[in-house]
Amino acid sequence: MEEMNKVVVFQVGNEEYAIPIHFVMSIEKVEGITPIPHLPAYVNGITRVRDELIPVVDFERILYNRSFKANESTKMIVLQTEMLSIGVIVSDAKEIIDIPSDKLKQLGLLAYQKTTYFTGVANLDSRVITMIDPSILVQSLDGIREIQEFMKTQKETA
Template sequence: MQTVNKAVIFESGREEYAVPIESVISIEKVDFINPIPHMPLYMKGITKIREELVPVIDVEAVLYNQPLVEVEEARLLVVQTHSLPAGFLVKDAKEIIDIPQESLKQMGLAAYEKTKYFTGVAAFSERLVTVINPDILVSSLEGMKDIQDYMSKNKVSST
């Protein structure tokens, strides 16, 4: 089970999820996403963050198989994965919290192939927050390897 001390809490669907703060580069307002034709449902397109082009992944599409309905609170969690930075489009980025090790519980669902990116659940008295490993999430997405290869070979930037 992944050790998480601090995490960024975000909302997708009606649930709360967390990514370890060590993975988060920044939290951005959604400015402009350039759509790319013929991409999988989860791939919204690309956007420019600090002079670098970043693929935008619709977390709602990944988790619930439906695109995020545009809301003013929507945020882009820019995360660093092993292979590239990626923008997670989420309904709302809510807070940064401490997760005491004793509140982090193992999930049996982590063994299921399609949800292996769920690494645990932070069980608090008033809520449950599912912890996501961004590296596993991004690498598990169909077609993402091709996108990663293209971006690394071409070192895509906005010059």
């Protein structure tokens, strides 16, 4: 039996990306985000998900350096990494699919330092889906240590 990779497929801009399902805690509507001053530009603020405060990041800003335009299909994917839980705002969370391992290709761009979180590309019929490792993504973000410290202080005072 061939090995399958269960992933959540989502859209940012016009492109499709996927994150392994084991990182995904939930997919939520985007609401109740409290802006926090002086955090990096890609951080929209914090929100409460299941009684836990988490930072919310704008994936469009991280990937394309432009702010997303929210609409009715905008979603927040709540991810759990070893470092911290994080909400990622995406244009649309589309589906959960199985990607056969033989359809995954390593990226030549992996050597590019700013995109080390891209782990490969799934080549499926008429679709190309870029795979993302949230643990590497979180570690690669500028200012993430400060955000982690801030979230720790919020937990202690909550």
